[in-house]
Amino acid sequence: MNDNTQNVLSMQNVVMQFGGVRAIDNLSLDVNKGEIVALIGPNGAGKTTAFNCITGIYTPTSGMVSFNGKNLKGNSPDEITRLGIARTFQNIRLFSNLTVFDNVLIAKHLRAKDNVFTATLRLNHAEEKRMREETAQLLKEQGLYELKDEIASSLPYGLQRHLEIARALATQPELLLLDEPAAGMNPQETQELTDFIVKIRDQYKLSIFMIEHHMDLVMQISERIYVLNFGKLIAQGTPDEIQSNPEVIEAYLGGSEDA
Amino acid sequence: MGPNRMINKEKRRNCICTLILIAAVLGICGFLEANKYSYSYAISIIERSMVYAVVAVSMNLVNGFTGLFSLGQAGFMALGAYVTAIFTIPVSQRASVYYISGINPVIAGIQLPIIVALILGGLVAAGVAALIGFPVLRLKSDYLAIATLGFAEIIRACIAAPQFDTITNGSYGLKSIPGFTNIFQPLALSVICIGLMVLLINSSYGRMFKAVREDEIAAEAMGINLFKTKELSFVISSFFAGVSGGMLAMFMRSIDSKTFQVALTYDILLIVVIGGIGSVTGSVIGAFIVTAGREILRFFDEPLMLGGVQVPLFRPGFRMVIFSILLMIVVLFYRKGLMGTNEFSWNGIFDFFKHPFKKKSKKMEGKA
Numbered sequence: 120m121n122d123n124t125q126n127v128l129s130m131q132n133v134v135m136q137f138g139g140v141r142a143i144d145n146l147s148l149d150v151n152k153g154e155i156v157a158l159i160g161p162n163g164a165g166k167t168t169a170f171n172c173i174t175g176i177y178t179p180t181s182g183m184v185s186f187n188g189k190n191l192k193g194n195s196p197d198e199i200t201r202l203g204i205a206r207t208f209q210n211i212r213l214f215s216n217l218t219v220f221d222n223v224l225i226a227k228h229l230r231a232k233d234n235v236f237t238a239t240l241r242l243n244h245a246e247e248k249r250m251r252e253e254t255a256q257l258l259k260e261q262g263l264y265e266l267k268d269e270i271a272s273s274l275p276y277g278l279q280r281h282l283e284i285a286r287a288l289a290t291q292p293e294l295l296l297l298d299e300p301a302a303g304m305n306p307q308e309t310q311e312l313t314d315f316i317v318k319i320r321d322q323y324k325l326s327i328f329m330i331e332h333h334m335d336l337v338m339q340i341s342e343r344i345y346v347l348n349f350g351k352l353i354a355q356g357t358p359d360e361i362q363s364n365p366e367v368i369e370a371y372l373g374g375s376e377d378a
Numbered sequence: 379m380g381p382n383r384m385i386n387k388e389k390r391r392n393c394i395c396t397l398i399l400i401a402a403v404l405g406i407c408g409f410l411e412a413n414k415y416s417y418s419y420a421i422s423i424i425e426r427s428m429v430y431a432v433v434a435v436s437m438n439l440v441n442g443f444t445g446l447f448s449l450g451q452a453g454f455m456a457l458g459a460y461v462t463a464i465f466t467i468p469v470s471q472r473a474s475v476y477y478i479s480g481i482n483p484v485i486a487g488i489q490l491p492i493i494v495a496l497i498l499g500g501l502v503a504a505g506v507a508a509l510i511g512f513p514v515l516r517l518k519s520d521y522l523a524i525a526t527l528g529f530a531e532i533i534r535a536c537i538a539a540p541q542f543d544t545i546t547n548g549s550y551g552l553k554s555i556p557g558f559t560n561i562f563q564p565l566a567l568s569v570i571c572i573g574l575m576v577l578l579i580n581s582s583y584g585r586m587f588k589a590v591r592e593d594e595i596a597a598e599a600m601g602i603n604l605f606k607t608k609e610l611s612f613v614i615s616s617f618f619a620g621v622s623g624g625m626l627a628m629f630m631r632s633i634d635s636k637t638f639q640v641a642l643t644y645d646i647l648l649i650v651v652i653g654g655i656g657s658v659t660g661s662v663i664g665a666f667i668v669t670a671g672r673e674i675l676r677f678f679d680e681p682l683m684l685g686g687v688q689v690p691l692f693r694p695g696f697r698m699v700i701f702s703i704l705l706m707i708v709v710l711f712y713r714k715g716l717m718g719t720n721e722f723s724w725n726g727i728f729d730f731f732k733h734p735f736k737k738k739s740k741k742m743e744g745k746a
Contacts, residue, residue, distance in 0.1 A: 174599065200601035212599075214592035216719065217585075225589045228582045229601035235610060238581040239574065247582060290601055 125152040127326045133182035142168040144350040155327045157337045160347035166330045175199045205292035207283045209299045215272035224254045226289035261285045297329035392724040407561050428568040429625045431665035434649040436618035442656035444611040445591030447523040451619050453530025456638035458499035458620025459627035463552040465490040471554045482544040496624040503620025504613045511609045538635035551634025654715030659722035
């Protein structure tokens with residue numbers, strides 16, 4: 120860790136074992152403030168498992184995950200979101216039968232100061248008003264305001280991805296984890312997403328850690344890349360270093376798995 | 379200007395319609411109350427429907443809005459009913475109620491006002507639900523259903539147990555429970571209970587319940603504590619189930635543990651499913667349809683003579699066959715219940731009459 124960069128996320132020697140399978144084997148990595156970092160690797164390499172270890176869905180068998188210097192061990196997923204880590208999912212997980220507005224509004228409740236009595240009896244109008252205003256503001260910034268009354272599942276695929284990111288932003292995160300944000304997108308949509316990720320990083324002062332298979336996207340915007348294969352870190356470095364790394368090429372092209 | 383004026387016009391129309399509806403309900407109730415001796419049968423159907431509406435909405439809160447398949451309603455109703463009954467039976471009549479094993483001296487002299495007893499019944503049900511919630515809410519879907527069903531039976535068995543004879547009067551049940559003195563009492567109680575649940579459902583907490591229903595993992599990722607949210611929904615639902623149990627005790631005026639068998643839970647589930655899982659108005663409408671339907675179909679139980687020949691099917695029990703067939707038809711053709719997840723709205727009604735053949739009007743989709 121340099122003196123002039125602030126370390127946001129750090130994984131140290133993380134092992135995640137399921138029975139006899141080591142899904143993640145001794146993984147160490149860092150994400151610094153304001154960085155866009157990518158985690159790549161063939162299918163089944165353990166990338167999403169790494170995300171699940173960070174967000175508290177799994178508790179690592181050993182090793183440490185820390186966020187802004189705080190050890191995350193023992194924190195449940197909702198507590199970790201509260202601390203400032205938001206995520207999206209590989210297969211979109213929206214609240215499908217609710218409106219676009221409600222999807223984002225639900226995320227806003229995280230920082231609400233009310234309880235079930237004041238909320239039910241409408242004793243705390245200011246809080247509800249604040250949540251609604253912030254939601255409207257965020258939807259306007261994201262260009263989704265016109266769609267606010269649409270049911271989430273009725274949106275086209277690309278917009279569902281966009282809404283999922285907007286919903287993650289509504290939790291006011293410092294670190295955003297994107298799990299294959301470009302999955303299922305065509306080259307033009309991928310290009311738009313690339314610009315979009317850089318834009319939200321700057322606009323909301325985020326650090327972004329993403330899993331992605333689209334190499335165009337990864338190579339364009341990542342400052343650093345980690346490569347995972349069979350749960351082990353096989354390379355790390357800048358996009359240029361990764362592209363010329365023989366082990367990475369081997370993992371992607373020479374191995375028995377299809378990337 | 380144009381669309382704004384349209385909306386204002388619609389608002390005024392809806393307001394007028396709502397006032398007319400309220401006036402109609404009060405008018406009908408007033409009429410029935412004024413002629414209560416000639417309409418006692420109708421009054422009893424309506425009162426029972428009101429009680430069932432409260433418990434159906436409470437079940438919908440857990441099953442329809444939070445997505446927890448819980449079947450413990452009858453158990454919580456039993457708790458509410460017994461607490462209400464024990465504390466409202468007039469002290470002077472207790473000796474004749476507990477004539478077999480006597481009454482526990484601790485409760486012998488305590489008589490509470492009906493409202494206090496109802497709330498106490500709700501609180502006892504909620505407290506028990508809070509305890510049960512710790513183990514069972516970690517389960518999902520069918521497993522949760524079986525566990526809650528089991529706990530409801532345990533509650534019922536405890537009530538009937540001879541060890542509690544001096545409190546619950548065991549298998550002899552309780553009688554001489556002061557009933558409703560007029561139809562406006564159950565009306566007011568059920569309006570208040572359902573109103574509170576509607577406010578909850580439309581509050582930020584209600585949105586959290588729906589988030590848990592839609593996707594637990596995403597809800598957690600949005601900072602929602604799954605267990606706390608489920609527990610909250612379960613406890614609040616049980617509170618209102620307890621209150622409705624107390625109302626049922628007042629309606630029936632005598633209860634015993636058999637009243638609260640699993641069959642009662644199935645009745646409530648039936649109402650919720652017929653009305654639409656995730657629709658409050660659906661549950662209310664369902665409560666009236668199911669309760670009234672059972673009674674109206676009674677003529678199928680009477681022997682029927684057609685041209686001097688007795689139609690063989692018409693005999694006691696045939697009513698339930700017809701009733702079951704009707705239910706199957708409803709479930710087959712309205713797969714999501716009569717209301718689906720929609721709520722009643724005047725706009726929905728008027729749109730329906732304007733375009734009766736359009737499958738789904740946009741305004742009906744408004745509130746999920």
